[in-house]
Amino acid sequence: DDAADWNLAAPAEFAKALLANRLRLAATAASPSSRVGHVTPSCLGGAAGSAISVLGNTKFACGVSASVVELSAAGTAAAAAGCHPLLAAGVVLNADLPPVCSRAFRPGPPSDLAQALTVQMSDALAQSGCLDAAQLTVGPRHRLQLHVDAVCLSADGSLPDACLLAVSAALANLCLPRLVVPADAGHDDSNSGPSVRSTAAADVGVRRCPSGEQFRPAVLRPGSAVICTSFVAIDNDQLLSVPDGREEALPGAAIVRVFTAGGGDLAVRVVSVQMVGEAASELVGRCCREAVERHAACLAGPLAR
Amino acid sequence: MPLDRYRNTALVDGIDVRALPLAGDSPAPASQGKQQQQQQQHWFQRRLVQDTVGSGYVEFGDTKVLCSVHGPMEPKRSVLTDAGAEQSRAQLQVYYKLAPFASHQAGRVSYLPDETERRAASFLQDTLAPSLRLDRLPKSRIELHCLVLEDAGCCLATAVNCACLALVDAGLEMYDLVTAATVCRPVGATDWQLEVGDGSNSGGSSSVTLAYMRSLRQVAGMLVEAAEPLQPREVSAACRICEDPCKMTHSSLRQFLLDCLPADDRTAKIA
Numbered sequence: 001d002d003a004a005d006w007n008l009a010a011p012a013e014f015a016k017a018l019l020a021n022r023l024r025l026a027a028t029a030a031s032p033s034s035r036v037g038h039v040t041p042s043c044l045g046g047a048a049g050s051a052i053s054v055l056g057n058t059k060f061a062c063g064v065s066a067s068v069v070e071l072s073a074a075g076t077a078a079a080a081a082g083c084h085p086l087l088a089a090g091v092v093l094n095a096d097l098p099p100v101c102s103r104a105f106r107p108g109p110p111s112d113l114a115q116a117l118t119v120q121m122s123d124a125l126a127q128s129g130c131l132d133a134a135q136l137t138v139g140p141r142h143r144l145q146l147h148v149d150a151v152c153l154s155a156d157g158s159l160p161d162a163c164l165l166a167v168s169a170a171l172a173n174l175c176l177p178r179l180v181v182p183a184d185a186g187h188d189d190s191n192s193g194p195s196v197r198s199t200a201a202a203d204v205g206v207r208r209c210p211s212g213e214q215f216r217p218a219v220l221r222p223g224s225a226v227i228c229t230s231f232v233a234i235d236n237d238q239l240l241s242v243p244d245g246r247e248e249a250l251p252g253a254a255i256v257r258v259f260t261a262g263g264g265d266l267a268v269r270v271v272s273v274q275m276v277g278e279a280a281s282e283l284v285g286r287c288c289r290e291a292v293e294r295h296a297a298c299l300a301g302p303l304a305r
Numbered sequence: 306m307p308l309d310r311y312r313n314t315a316l317v318d319g320i321d322v323r324a325l326p327l328a329g330d331s332p333a334p335a336s337q338g339k340q341q342q343q344q345q346q347h348w349f350q351r352r353l354v355q356d357t358v359g360s361g362y363v364e365f366g367d368t369k370v371l372c373s374v375h376g377p378m379e380p381k382r383s384v385l386t387d388a389g390a391e392q393s394r395a396q397l398q399v400y401y402k403l404a405p406f407a408s409h410q411a412g413r414v415s416y417l418p419d420e421t422e423r424r425a426a427s428f429l430q431d432t433l434a435p436s437l438r439l440d441r442l443p444k445s446r447i448e449l450h451c452l453v454l455e456d457a458g459c460c461l462a463t464a465v466n467c468a469c470l471a472l473v474d475a476g477l478e479m480y481d482l483v484t485a486a487t488v489c490r491p492v493g494a495t496d497w498q499l500e501v502g503d504g505s506n507s508g509g510s511s512s513v514t515l516a517y518m519r520s521l522r523q524v525a526g527m528l529v530e531a532a533e534p535l536q537p538r539e540v541s542a543a544c545r546i547c548e549d550p551c552k553m554t555h556s557s558l559r560q561f562l563l564d565c566l567p568a569d570d571r572t573a574k575i576a
Contacts, residue, residue: 045367045504047406048322057355061454063406065413067319070450087316094312096416098371099400100450107400107450109311118313145319145342149405156355180328200549207328211400214370244352245356252425 011077019238023167024055026244035242037165038293039302042174048176051169053302056244057156059101062166063287065147066176068138084124089133091219092143093122093148095163113159118230120160120257120274121150121167126186127271128261130224133219142206146174146219157244160228160257166176168225169303175216178209201285223264225303226271229291231256241290254279258291269290308539309416321412323335333562345501346468347554349561353476363467365410366502371466372471377445380503395442397434399428401451401464409457409504417432424462429468432485432516434536436469438478447477455479457504461514461528462487466554473562480556481518483525493542497543499550515547519555 007014018025037055044050047063069090086093097105097114105111111119125131136144148170150163220226232243233254248255254277258269262268271286345366355362357373380396401422403414429451435522437447451464465485470481487500489512500512511531518525529540 044406044455045457046367046409048404056470059353061404063404064324065406067315067413069315069317069319070323083316084313087313092313092315094405094416098402098450098452099375099448100402100452101354101370103375104356115311115458122313144322145315145317146441147315147405151404151454153452154354154356175562178327179322179325206325210327210329214410 002015012251013126013247015246016130019234019240024247026203026241026242026247031144032240035130036297036301037095037162037167038167041169042175047170048285049170049174051166051173052153053162053166053169054166055158055242058153058158058162058244059153060150060159060162060166061153062148062150062163062170063175065149068142068176068179069145071137071141084122086122087092089131089281090099090143090145091125091131091148092145093125093150093167093190094118095121095152097152097155101152104155116226117163121163121209122260123225124164124259124261124271125167126225128226128259130221130226130261130263130266131164132218132221135219139208142243144217146171152295154298155245157246157248158193158230158242160259161242161296162227163232164226164259165285165298165302168220168227171220172303172305173216177216178211178215178231180207182208182255189239219263221266223299223305224261225299226259226261226293227291229287229294231258231287231290233277233287236280236283237285239286240289243247253277256284256287258287258298260291260295263303264297268285268295311543312416312566323410324412336445345503347463347557349470351470351565352468353425357475357478359471359473361467361470361474363463363470364419364502365463365466366442367455367460367504368460368463368502369454370460370467371452372464372467373423374447374471374475375449376447376475377442378448378535380444392444394439395437395444396446397430397437397439398446399426399430399449400453401429401453403453403456403539407453407456409455419502425464426550428450428461428526428528429464432465432470433472433483436479436481436518436525437472438480441478457502459484459487459500460501462504465514465516465526466558469545470558470562481523482555483521484551484554485514485516485526486547486554486557488546489516492515495548497539499546507542511535511541515544517548517551517555519552 040052044063048066049064052061071208082243095117100147101106150167232240232247257274259271307545310409350362353362360373362371380399405414408414449468462485469483488497490497494512514528516526
C-alpha cells in the first residue's frame with residue numbers, strides 16, 4: 001500500500017528508486033518469454049489473414065483484406081504519384097490507435113502517434129527485403145492488392161513491437177480463394193503465380209474457383225519476419241528492453257527502436273535504428289545485438305510456422 | 306464518401322476477392338448448413354485494456370466485441386442544454402466502430418464512421434443511460450468506446466452485453482444489468498429466428514433488437530430494422546422471443562461477475 005501511494009504521489013521518483021535497485025514493474029520484465037510476446041493467428045474470420053499479438057499489456061489485432069486490381073491502371077497510378085514503395089508493391093498498410101485502447105487517444109482523425117506508427121511500419125516493411133511482390137500477381141493483367149489494418153486493443157508501451165508482430169503473423173497466415181483468370185489467346189500463363197488458366201473463352205474478368213479451393217500466397221518469404229525491438233536507455237547505463245508505457249515516459253530516458261528483418265533463407269539483419277534522445281554508441285550496438293537475438297527467439301516462438 | 310487524408314489509401318480501387326463471381330456457370334455453393342437452433346453461449350472477459358477505468362470483451366459465436374470506459378471526466382459545455390440539468394447528472398457518450406476487417410460479407414469497412422455505426426451508437430446510448438445512476442456523478446462525463454473486431458451476426462446485441470460488462474468493470478452504479486438479443490426474419494420467411502453469431506442467418510429483411518433489464522422486468526431499448534412496415538403484433542412476437550435469451554444472458558453475466566469477485570466477497574449478491 002505504501003508503495004502504491006508513493007507511486008501515485010511521485011511516479012518519477014518511485015520509478016528511479018526501483019531502477020536503482022534493478023527492479024522493473026513492467027509486465028514484460030517477468031520472464032524472457034514475456035519479452036518475446038504471444039501471437040494468436042487466424043483468429044478473425046472477417047479477414048483473409050489475421051493475428052492478435054500480446055506483448056505485456058500491449059495488444060494489437062491485425063487483419064489483411066485482398067482485392068483485385070488491373071495491372072495497367074495500378075502501374076500508371078504508381079508511376080505518376082511517386083508513391084511509397086510499399087504502396088507501389090500493392091500493400092496498403094495502416095496502423096490505428098482508437099480511443100478504446102487508451103485514454104490518450106480521442107475519436108476523430110488519427111493522432112500524430114498513429115500516423116508516425118503507420119510510417120514506421122511501412123518503411124520497415126518496404127526496406128526489409130522480405131516482401132515478395134511477385135506472389136501478388138494474378139495473370140498477365142491483374143494483381144492482388146492487400147489492405148493491412150493493425151488496430152491497437154490496449155496501449156501500454158512498445159507499440160511498434162506489438163504492431164509488427166501482429167502484421168508479420170497476419171501476412172504469414174494469408175489464405176485466399178483460388179482465382180481463375182481469362183485465357184488470353186497466345187499468351188503463356190505458366191509463370192503467372194497462383195492463378196489457374198481458364199478454358200472458357202467468354203470470361204472478361206477474374207473469377208473465383210468454383211471448387212472453393214484456397215491458396216496461401218507467400219507475401220512474406222517463407223520463414224521470415226519483420227520485427228521491432230524497443231529499448232529505454234537510462235543514464236547511458238541501464239538498458240530496459242521492451243518497456244511499458246511508464247518506462248517509456250521516464251524523464252531523461254532515451255528510446256531506441258531497432259527494426260530487424262530476416263529468417264528462413266534470409267539472414268537476420270538490422271534494417272533501421274530510430275532513436276529519441278541521446279544514447280552512447282556502445283549502448284546502441286548492444287541494442288542491435290539484443291534485437292537480433294530477440295528476432296531469432298520470435299521466429300522460433302510465436303512466429304514459428 | 307469523404308476523402309481520408311490522414312491514412313494510406315489504395316492507388317486504385319479494386320474488387321474484394323470475396324465479391325468476385327464464381328468461374329463458369331456454376332451456382333454459388335450452398336451454405337454449410339450450420340445448425341443455428343443450438344443455443345450459443347457468451348464468453349466474457351474483463352480488464353483487457355490497461356489504460357482505462359473499465360473494459361470488457363465478449364464473444365458470441367464468431368462475433369467479437371471490445372468495450373472500454375473512460376471517465377468520469379470534465380463535461381462538455383453545450384449552449385443548447387439547460388445548465389442546471391447539465392450539471393445535475395453525468396453525460397454518457399457512446400462511440401461505436403467496426404474494425405476495417407470486421408465484416409464477414411464482402412467489403413472492407415471504412416475508417417470513417419457511417420450512418421449504421423452512428424445509429425448503433427445512438428441505440429447504445431439510449432439503452433444504457435437509463436440503467437446507470439448518472440445522478441451520482443454530477444458535473445462529469447463518461448465515455449464508452451465500443452470496437453467490433455468481428456461481425457458474424459447479432460453484433461448490436463453483443464455490443465450491448467459487452468458495454469454493460471465494461472460499465473460494471475468500471476465500478477459505475479447501475480440499477481440493473483442490461484442484456485440484449487436479436488431476432489431476424491429472412492427474406493420470404495414468416496417466423497422470427499434468433500440471430501446467432503456464426504453468420505448463418507444474419508442480414509435478413511427484418512430484425513428486432515431488444516435490450517432488457519431482468520431484475521426490474523423492464524425493456525431498456527428496442528431497435529426495429531425492416532424493409533417494410535411491421536404490424537404491432539409482429540413486433541410483440543419478436544420481443545417475446547427475445548425475452549428468454551436476454552434472461553439467460555443476464556444469468557451468465559451475473560455468474561461471471563460473481564466469479565470475478567474475491568472469495569470472501571462472493572456472498573454479496575449483485576442486483
